[in-house]
Amino acid sequence: xxxxxxxxxxxxxxxxxxxxxxxxxxxxxxxxxxxxxxxxxxxxxxxxxxxxxxxxxxxxxxxxxxxxxxxxxxxxxxxxxxxxxxxxxxxxxxxxxxxxxxxxxxxxxxxxxxxxxxxxxxxxxxxxxxxxxxxxxxxxxxxxxxxxxxxxxxxxxxxxxxxxxxxxxxxxxxxxxxxxxxxxxxxxxxxxxxxxxxxxxxxxxxxxxxxxxxxxxxxxxxxxxxxxxxxxxxxxxxxxxxxxxxxxxxxxxxxxxxxxxxxxxxxxxxxxxxxxxxxxxxxxxxxxxxxxxxxxxxxxxxxxxxxxxxxxxxxxxxxxxxxxxxxxxxxxxxxxxxxxxxxxxxxxxxx
Amino acid sequence: xxxxxxxxxxxxxxxxxxxxxxxxxxxxxxxxxxxxxxxxxxxxxxxxxxxxxxxxxxxxxxxxxxxxxxxxxxxxxxxxxxxxxxxxxxxxxxxxxxxxxxxxxxxxxxxxxxxxxxxxxxxxxxxxxxxxxxxxxxxxxxxxxxxxxxxxxxxxxxxxxxxxxxxxxxxxxxxxxxxxxxxxxxxxxxxxxxxxxxxxxxxxxxxxxxxxxxxxxxxxxxxxxxxxxxxxxxxxxxxxxxxxxxxxxxxxxxxxxxxxxxxxxxxxxxxxxxxxxxxxxxxxxxxxxxxxxxxxxxxxxxxxxxxxxxxxxxxxxxxxxxxxxxxxxxxxxxxxxxxxxxxxxxxxxxxxxxxxxxxxxxxxxxxxxxxxxxxxxxxxxxxxxxxxxxxxxxxxxxxxxxxxxxxxxxxxxxxxxxxxxxxxxxxxxxxxxxxxxxxxxxxxxxxxxx
Numbered sequence: 001x002x003x004x005x006x007x008x009x010x011x012x013x014x015x016x017x018x019x020x021x022x023x024x025x026x027x028x029x030x031x032x033x034x035x036x037x038x039x040x041x042x043x044x045x046x047x048x049x050x051x052x053x054x055x056x057x058x059x060x061x062x063x064x065x066x067x068x069x070x071x072x073x074x075x076x077x078x079x080x081x082x083x084x085x086x087x088x089x090x091x092x093x094x095x096x097x098x099x100x101x102x103x104x105x106x107x108x109x110x111x112x113x114x115x116x117x118x119x120x121x122x123x124x125x126x127x128x129x130x131x132x133x134x135x136x137x138x139x140x141x142x143x144x145x146x147x148x149x150x151x152x153x154x155x156x157x158x159x160x161x162x163x164x165x166x167x168x169x170x171x172x173x174x175x176x177x178x179x180x181x182x183x184x185x186x187x188x189x190x191x192x193x194x195x196x197x198x199x200x201x202x203x204x205x206x207x208x209x210x211x212x213x214x215x216x217x218x219x220x221x222x223x224x225x226x227x228x229x230x231x232x233x234x235x236x237x238x239x240x241x242x243x244x245x246x247x248x249x250x251x252x253x254x255x256x257x258x259x260x261x262x263x264x265x266x267x268x269x270x271x272x273x274x275x276x277x278x279x280x281x282x283x284x285x286x287x288x289x290x291x292x293x294x295x296x297x298x299x300x301x302x303x304x305x306x307x308x309x310x311x312x313x314x315x316x317x318x319x320x321x322x323x324x325x326x327x328x329x330x331x332x333x334x335x336x337x338x339x340x341x342x343x344x345x346x347x348x349x350x351x
Numbered sequence: 352x353x354x355x356x357x358x359x360x361x362x363x364x365x366x367x368x369x370x371x372x373x374x375x376x377x378x379x380x381x382x383x384x385x386x387x388x389x390x391x392x393x394x395x396x397x398x399x400x401x402x403x404x405x406x407x408x409x410x411x412x413x414x415x416x417x418x419x420x421x422x423x424x425x426x427x428x429x430x431x432x433x434x435x436x437x438x439x440x441x442x443x444x445x446x447x448x449x450x451x452x453x454x455x456x457x458x459x460x461x462x463x464x465x466x467x468x469x470x471x472x473x474x475x476x477x478x479x480x481x482x483x484x485x486x487x488x489x490x491x492x493x494x495x496x497x498x499x500x501x502x503x504x505x506x507x508x509x510x511x512x513x514x515x516x517x518x519x520x521x522x523x524x525x526x527x528x529x530x531x532x533x534x535x536x537x538x539x540x541x542x543x544x545x546x547x548x549x550x551x552x553x554x555x556x557x558x559x560x561x562x563x564x565x566x567x568x569x570x571x572x573x574x575x576x577x578x579x580x581x582x583x584x585x586x587x588x589x590x591x592x593x594x595x596x597x598x599x600x601x602x603x604x605x606x607x608x609x610x611x612x613x614x615x616x617x618x619x620x621x622x623x624x625x626x627x628x629x630x631x632x633x634x635x636x637x638x639x640x641x642x643x644x645x646x647x648x649x650x651x652x653x654x655x656x657x658x659x660x661x662x663x664x665x666x667x668x669x670x671x672x673x674x675x676x677x678x679x680x681x682x683x684x685x686x687x688x689x690x691x692x693x694x695x696x697x698x699x700x701x702x703x704x705x706x707x708x709x710x711x712x713x714x715x716x717x718x719x720x721x722x723x724x725x726x727x728x729x730x731x732x733x734x735x736x737x738x739x740x741x742x743x744x745x746x747x748x749x750x751x752x753x754x755x756x757x758x759x760x761x762x763x764x765x766x767x768x769x770x771x772x773x774x775x776x777x778x779x780x781x782x783x784x785x786x787x788x789x790x791x792x793x794x795x796x797x798x799x800x801x
Contacts (some may be wrong), residue, residue, distance in 0.1 A: 041566060322567060
């Protein structure tokens with residue numbers, strides 16, 4: 001019976017595959033969608049210049065990448081996790097429970113978060129206070145904490161144009177959201193003096209827990225549709241602004257620089273975002289980008305260390321390299337990072 | 352017409368004429384006309400949608416198949432590429448693609464001087480109109496022909512995506528005002544090269560055959576490797592789902608006793624056909640990758656996940672094909688002494704084969720266009736970068752698939768990727784239409800009706 005033969009051969013193929021699955025010869029990377037373009041640029045150049053195969057880079061978000069990173073050791077776990085934020089203690093713990101103890105943290109550079117609107121619309125100059133007032137769930141009006149009453153930017157601050165408030169911010173699974181909350185909304189909350197009102201309203205046993213609760217309440221965004229969480233990528237944010245010209249979106253600097261024909265960027269606290277203003281620290285909303293390497297995989301997966309070293313080499317991540325050309329703000333302390341990778345220095349420990 | 356001759360009913364010549372319609376008949380006729388009109392409107396809306404869809408896809412995507420190329424004479428300087436001069440391949444390999452960029456910039460400078468092109472651009476700025484892929488292409492050439500070092504060779508390089516967009520009318524001098532990747536002077540330079548015939552748009556086979564490229568060089572990205580990924584996945588789907596599906600349906604249809612137990616199985620198979628495909632993706636992640644430890648991003652796993660999705664379709668269509676074979680065929684076979692199995696395999700199955708194949712092809716076409724389950728098993732990202740060098744590598748090495756590649760391109764920052772996503776859709780649609788056409792032809796040519 002030919003069908004029986006087919007089935008038998010299928011099973012044979014499947015079992016054969018399962019046994020050969022143990023050999024992997026390319027580096028596997030996953031994680032932040034902000035780091036993805038940089039990692040793929042490096043992976044491509046690595047494949048061209050070395051005899052190793054081109055590494056595989058997947059996206060999915062910083063948290064998802066670190067979760068997969070911490071699943072354990074072995075050839076069917078990833079070697080490198082990209083992250084647009086630093087690894088959390090909780091994640092290090094999960095890693096340790098699964099046997100991933102020696103983690104090398106590599107900072108590749110900085111990324112700016114920019115606020116951009118439709119190219120033909122009004123121009124903006126924002127401050128964190130204005131953003132906090134515009135999209136926080138509750139604000140202080142006449143000394144009392146009330147649900148956000150503002151519908152127009154000029155109600156928030158007469159200096160802003162009369163345009164309906166409509167913002168598109170990254171969803172909570174993105175590492176960008178955390179930076180946005182901390183450096184824009186929370187900073188605005190504290191600067192405006194509203195923080196005291198939150199603190200007075202916060203419940204908690206001691207000062208520390210009250211402060212935590214107040215911070216949490218500060219960064220809670222309004223849910224009446226004036227601020228929309230975007231769980232997809234920046235392309236989705238761009239599409240939203242295309243269809244609603246009043247929209248203001250939160251983007252990565254590199255994304256904006258590729259779409260300057262559709263978007264205009266707003267200044268923040270009087271500084272226009274650019275690689276220069278970010279590397280000098282003038283532009284307030286930026287964050288470091290990282291990748292994490294499993295030390296135990298070095299020497300097992302061919303090309304892993306070479307890839308990590310190549311990633312932070314001067315010709316790649318330096319100020320004239322392809323990464324900074326694409327929008328990464330290069331790290332002034334790149335040589336320290338290079339030393340960390342060369343010595344395989346792990347988190348919180350020795351080499 | 353007993354009615355008309357019934358003397359008890361008053362015969363009215365005014366109302367009863369067949370030539371003149373009464374109000375009720377007119378209403379009924381009008382209702383029928385209206386209904387026909389609704390039908391025509393419904394069909395026209397459908398057709399309009401189809402026409403809009405096809406024209407949008409073709410107008411957005413056809414640009415991806417043509418690309419701007421720059422012809423350039425590059426001097427392969429020995430002083431840069433082989434400092435020792437002994438043509439040792441290991442030494443030549445040490446020069447990375449970054450070491451090749453100055454050669455290209457120098458070539459532009461020579462060109463500008465020789466052809467009398469007036470420009471204020473520096474050599475580096477002139478080099479920027481080329482794709483970043485050019486240096487890699489040059490390096491590959493030198494590594495393949497180390498004996499050509501020291502000579503001058505003519506190359507055809509891809510133009511940068513911005514320049515290509517300018518050639519295609521997507522990028523204009525107005526739209527690049529704030530763009531730091533290209534300047535108006537560079538476009539002026541491009542115009543002069545076009546007049547000299549050194550930049551031209553032509554068919555780009557690398558889009559259909561090549562590998563994916565990183566975010567910095569959309570012009571070099573190709574669909575070929577993800578096509579191979581899809582091919583291997585379809586192979587796995589075919590090899591797994593056809594025998595399993597056909598065996599299951601033959602048993603259920605021909606051998607299994609009709610009990611409540613088989614009824615339950617039947618209902619569940621129909622329900623499985625309606626399960627959203629993302630569910631199979633999660634299942635695949637949990638079972639094949641986390642439990643069975645098969646590699647991530649491998650077409651083998653993708654194929655196995657899609658098999659789960661395709662099986663119900665194949666079982667349902669196979670059972671319908673088996674049911675369509677008249678019982679008299681089975682009775683005749685059994686009557687002359689064939690066993691049940693002989694009657695099935697010698698008589699019923701050959702007659703049902705066209706129906707089974709049709710169902711299989713339609714199931715495969717469905718699986719080919721499926722993206723959702725592939726998201727979960729790691730087939731989206733910068734994955735399709737190496738063409739596999741054998742069957743085992745094809746099954747196990749990370750690869751993408753056609754719909755996953757389209758999804759990936761659509762979400763990248765550079766607008767040039769958007770055009771390639773549409774181009775990918777054209778290729779995918781060609782495959783789907785071809786498969787469905789084969790299914791229709793099989794059905795028309797071989798299916799027997801009783």
